[in-house]
Amino acid sequence: MFLPKLSFLSFLLASSGAAAVSIDAHYPHDPHTLSGCLLQFRIETLLPSSANFSTAIQPYNLRTGLGWVPTALVLPHTPQEVAAAIRCANKFNIKVAARSGGHSYGAYGLGGQNGSLVIDLQNFNMLSVDPKTQIATIGAGVRLGDIATYLYNNGKRALPHGMCGGVGLGGHILHGGFGYTSRMWGITLDTVLSITAVISTGQILTITSVSNPDLFWALRGAGSSFAIATSFQLQTQPAPSNAIIFNYTFPSSTSIPDKVSLFEKAQEFAATAPPELALRLMTRTASFPIVAEWQFVGAYWGSRGKFNEVIAPLLAAWPADTHAEISEQKWLQALDTFAMSSIVPPHPYNIHxxxxxxxxxxxxxxxxxxxxxxxxFLRDNSNAPVTWWVLGDLYGGKYSKIASKGPEDASYAGRDALWTFQLYSVPKGFIPPYPSDGVEFMGRMHDSMTKVDGSSNWGAYPNYVDPTLAPREAHRLYYGSQYDRLREIKRRYDPEMRFWNPQAIGVE
Ligand SMILES: Cc1cc2nc3c(=O)[nH]c(=O)nc-3n(C[C@H](O)[C@H](O)[C@H](O)COP(=O)(O)OP(=O)(O)OC[C@H]3O[C@@H](n4cnc5c(N)ncnc54)[C@H](O)[C@@H]3O)c2cc1C
Structure with missing residues (x-):
């Protein structure tokens, strides 16, 4: 057992309900209804009356309150069908949301409210790499694990992306996309060369930095508010020949001042750590015995000898008896290790x-x-109502590729993040339902970090969407000073707020 992987935990909770869907040919043909309009364009559609509807709309996150019921779910096969579905939604003034992998923490792929039209991109599953340019063309509905294995098996290529094989490309890339190669290669959205997308008028565009600079900027960070992306052209990288995977564990008895000091030393070291290094603090409550209570884990994309050189100053600053586990792995093997199971997602996908x-x-x-x-706070709350763990990922430092671009490059606002923390909680013993006081507890955990130094430097990561944030607070935390430009572009490209979720750009 090495790195904790959310997908691994999810396997513990795998539901048996497959999300296979089929056309429902029996819905009303009345052209004065949304369903009639969709039928007119012969778009594969599921309605609440359809046999597979309840299975098809199951979100990844089954927490109570996120089971949004759309007015219809469509499964288009072409950008033209996506365009027709958007035109139908315009005609009947219905909000639209895209769903690619369905992994939104707030189930925003279902609209984040009842009554939306959901455009499911699972049929946009194309994958190819041009052997000359090494540019990949990938459908929005393809899952990360399938992308990673395809790229490696077709020319030993790779992309920077997250570590859960089931996450969909569409949502991931439009709001960031962090993984253990991101300090070296950037986040997933940094690899985008062009995006085929349908905007709120129903127009199909191939969006590049030259053809539509504003949309290209806005989509890469706040994509769900601006268009339905159907496919992406992405610049791939040669997959690293090997990875050094490391795990430094500290005793549970480590005192608070010693934990602070260990972190401060890592932080000092991180300021000039080379881009090939990924570093993560991991800590958890005692009711989550899968990993050690306090550890730094990560990867180095280079040789063992070079890793020893790179990590030496940190080890010199830490206690001499720090427990280390180091292994050398190949690319796909390393991705499996990060996923704590296979990176390849099951088909049909049935994990929750x-x-x-x-x-x-x-x-x-x-x-x-x-x-x-x-x-x-973490030490004094052994009676928490939830089982929790904390992941603190190093994003920044002088040599991080993420930080190498400015705010004008993309609307993604986390370029200057030094650390990104995720505070994750599940019902105790992994047995639903999620407790009613869990959200409040996690809020206090969050505030125990931020309350000391005020709010000015704290933000949040839009791919870990927190549905309990009021829209303005979400905008401030996710987008900071990028928000005003995003709002202005939204007014121009989507004045009716067709692409909507509770925290979409423009929601007050
Ligand atoms: C188990 C797990 C592990 C994760 N690991 C990581 C990680 O390692 N690194 C990381 O950075 N993130 C990680 N995430 C977060 C993940 O990146 C986000 O949840 C991401 O937005 C999910 O994308 P999706 O397409 O699967 O989700 P969806 O629910 O389909 O979509 C998420 C959002 O994007 C919008 N959207 C989806 N597709 C499109 C499209 N084609 N066009 C326009 N808008 C679209 C949706 O409307 C919704 O608002 C993880 C999430 C989970 C659940």
Whole structure:
């Protein structure tokens, strides 16, 4: 057992309900209804009366309150069908949401409310790589694990992306996309060369930095508010020949001042750590015995000898008896290790979890006071109503590729994040339902970090959407000073707010 992987935990909770769907030919033909309009264009559609509807709309996150019921779910096969579905929604003034992998923490792929039209991209499953340019063309509905294995098996290529094989490309790439190669290659959205997408008028566009600079900027960070992306052209990288996977574990008895000091030393080291290094703090409650209570884990994309050189200053700063586990792995093997199972997702996809998470980004080193407050909260709450764990990922540092671009490159606002924390919780013992006081507890956990230094440097990661945030708070935390430009582009391209979820750009 090595790195905790959310998908692994999800396997524990795998439901047997397959999401296979079929056309429902018996819905009303009345052209004065949404369903009649969709039928007119012969788009594969499921309505609440359809046999497979309840299975098809099951969100990844089964937490109570996220089971949004759409007015219809369509499964188009072409951008033209997506365009027709959007025109039908325009005609009947119905909000639209796209669903690619369905892994939104707030089930926003179902619209984040009842009554939306959901455009499911699962039929946009094309995958190819041009052997000359090594540019990949990938459908929005393809899952990360399928992308990784296809690219490696077709020319030993790779992309930077998250570690759960079941996450869909569409949502992931339009709101960030962080993984263990991101400090070296950037986040997933940094690989985008062009996006085929349908905008709110129903127009199909091939969007590049030259053809539609505003949309190209807005889609890469806040994509769900601007268009339905059907496919992407992405610049791939040669897959690294090997990875050094490391795990440094500290005793559960480590005191709060010692934990603070260990983190501060890692933070000091991180400021100039090379881009080939991925570093994550991991800590968890005692009721989550799968991993050690306090550890730093990660990967180095290079040789063992070079890794020893790189990590030496950190080890010199940490206690001499720090427990280390180091292994050398090939690319796909390393991806399986990060996934704590196979990176390849099951087909049909039938994995679910019941959870609530908060995220925290900081652009400056975390202070001694904030760390002390946070670690004290974690220690003093052994009677928490949930089983929780915390992942603190190093995004930044002087040599991080993520930080190498400015705010004008993309609307994604986390370029200057030094650390991104995820505070993740499930019902105790992984047995649903999620407790009613769990959200409040996780809020206090979050605040124990932020309350000491005020709010100015704290943000949140839009791919870990927190549906409990009011829209303005979400906009401030996800987009900061990028928000005003996003709002202006939304007014121009989607004045009717057709693409909607509770935290979409423009929602007040
Ligand atoms: C188990 C698990 C592990 C994860 N691991 C990581 C990780 O390692 N790194 C990381 O960065 N993130 C990770 N995430 C977060 C993940 O990146 C986001 O939840 C992501 O938005 C999911 O994309 P999706 O297409 O699967 O979800 P969906 O629910 O389909 O979509 C998410 C959002 O994007 C919109 N959207 C989806 N497709 C499109 C499209 N084609 N056009 C326009 N809008 C669209 C939806 O409307 C929704 O608002 C993880 C999530 C889970 C549940």
């Amino acid at each position: 979890d019941t959870f609530f998470a908060k995220s925290l980004t900081t652009s400056v080193p975390i202070s001694n006071g904030s760390l002390s407050s946070f670690f004290t």
